[in-house]
Amino acid sequence: AQRVTQPEKLLSVFKGAPVELKCNYSYSGSPELFWYVQYSRQRLQLLLRHISRESIKGFTADLNKGETSFHLKKPFAQEEDSAMYYCAISGGGADGLTFGKGTHLIIQP
Amino acid sequence: SQTIHQWPATLVQPVGSPLSLECTVEGTSNPNLYWYRQAAGRGLQLLFYSVGIGQISSEVPQNLSASRPQDRQFILSSKKLLLSDSGFYLCAWSPGVAEQYFGPGTRLTVT
Numbered sequence: 001a002q003r004v005t006q007p008e009k010l011l012s013v014f015k016g017a018p019v020e021l022k023c024n025y026s027y028s029g030s031p032e033l034f035w036y037v038q039y040s041r042q043r044l045q046l047l048l049r050h051i052s053r054e055s056i057k058g059f060t061a062d063l064n065k066g067e068t069s070f071h072l073k074k075p076f077a078q079e080e081d082s083a084m085y086y087c088a089i090s091g092g093g094a095d096g097l098t099f100g101k102g103t104h105l106i107i108q109p
Numbered sequence: 110s111q112t113i114h115q116w117p118a119t120l121v122q123p124v125g126s127p128l129s130l131e132c133t134v135e136g137t138s139n140p141n142l143y144w145y146r147q148a149a150g151r152g153l154q155l156l157f158y159s160v161g162i163g164q165i166s167s168e169v170p171q172n173l174s175a176s177r178p179q180d181r182q183f184i185l186s187s188k189k190l191l192l193s194d195s196g197f198y199l200c201a202w203s204p205g206v207a208e209q210y211f212g213p214g215t216r217l218t219v220t
Contacts, residue, residue: 034207036211048208
């Protein structure tokens with residue numbers, strides 16, 4: 001069975017500091033990995049996906065198959081980055097995503 | 110562009126009462142549709158998904174059921190609510206590839 005682990009329930013960093021949100025997964029095949037973000041009073045939205053290898057709002061995430069990790073990083077945190085972040089995995093089919101329990105990121109001024 | 114709607118936004122229901130939550134998608138056809146429940150500290154749990162009209166797959170046994178009477182309509186139901194059914198229910202759609210797009214959610218409180 002596939003599983004996603006986000007070890008930090010809460011992560012607090014100062015504005016301008018680097019941010020790393022950890023995500024580890026277990027999956028027997030070749031998964032697709034995603035990061036979703038939920039800002040206060042907004043709906044859950046897709047932040048980025050590993051197959052796109054893109055940078056969104058300054059965030060990047062690299063899939064490390066050896067370590068089965070997909071950590072989310074940003075070199076300089078901004079206050080508007082405060083939100084709940086969820087890592088998710090898919091087997092590529094139609095059968096839904098498996099989410100981690102989320103990390104609440106707080107950026108302090 | 111595609112949009113996804115859910116209603117009601119909030120709902121307070123007594124134990125033992127029925128439930129019907131509705132989700133509709135606009136701007137696309139034949140989407141894959143999903144129901145998730147988000148409980149505090151538990152992340153999102155997939156409840157049901159559907160790849161077409163009348164096709165429902167259940168991920169976990171529970172007190173809930175789902176139906177898809179139309180291509181872009183997905184309904185979550187219960188005949189008798191339990192206290193443990195309280196939570197935040199999210200509907201999502203997918204164009205057929207892995208990424209999903211979520212609705213605003215329904216906050217259900219069972220009293």
